[in-house]
Amino acid sequence: MSTYDITVEQRDAVYASLSPEQRQFLSEGMLRGRRTAFAMTLARTKGAVIPNEATYEEIEHLLEDWVYTGYTDAGRISAEHSCLCGRPLRYQHRVQHKVTGQVLHFGIEHLKQHLGMDAKTVAAILKGFEVLDAERDELLSKVHSGWTLESQVAVPDGLKLPADIQAHLDLGLPLLDKQLARLKSKIRQLLEPLELQHRRRSAVRDAPAAETAAAPPPAEPEEEWQLAFDLFGGEAAPAAAAAAHPASSAAGAGPDRGANPLTLPERLKPVVIELLSEGVGSVRVMCEVLIQKHRGDGSRSSTGKPVNLYMQVCLYIDDELVRSGRCRLLERSNEDRVYAWAG
8 A cells, every 4th residue: 555644733634624524424434444344353363254345234243242333533632532541542442342232442552451352363453443544544645635536547438436436436535546446447347348349350350351251259158057156266166175175164063064065054044044134245254154153064265265155155045035036136256245135
């Protein structure tokens, strides 16, 4: 990530110059980011492998202790916003215990002291928060310097933009460097086929007639149904992958071992429905909940993805829930599938 130098005074002044809608967007984005970073770190300490796109609402289904609920920026160091130790703070952070409901307020330096976390976990949480702070400073620095999208890239008419990028542009906020890189990649993907078509037409026009007649026809695209059996984008099929990577999560060593690798056990189907109805759309997150809390098959590929269980959940949702209209597919990639519950 690039470094964007901006003093605390400049940062506060630029933030104050934003419209109420822009400030709200930035504040809510920082809160979502902190909650996600906190939950992601704690889930990973439990052995869960979480996709980066997962929301904190989804990840917090894996947590049983503390969840991050927010922070207060007092604008200056204030005794009214103090740490548990009594130290006055500018930034006061809040966490809540999922079981007892206890709420704690503290300065970020005392995260380890008040929550009893090990130093490695605390360091990972702080690193995540630092990334978010750097992105906030990047955005405000760009506002301060008069950044414009037009000075960075020409966006073709009709290009459908990702929701997060569109939200920034709708509010008149600069894009982060990582968003700009994604946007440029989408533009290249859009334009490259046109360039390839132009080159192909030129090659056909310039080639001798005999060569043109002998050219093989283009391959037909794969049928849609085949995608259901290639969910890992070229990785080994479930049974083969499990054999190739026998070292799998101990959490998955349950009564389902040896069952049909394509069939989700009956006892797990109600859990999947419950997770979907509670807003967990990511199949990767569902799998981690099933492994961590319900003794689902913990066989994993070399990258840490669940193997059999991921396939089982996808096929169950597609065959029984999507087909019956109880949920619908929102997104699909080689990394994950995301569904929405329809009831």
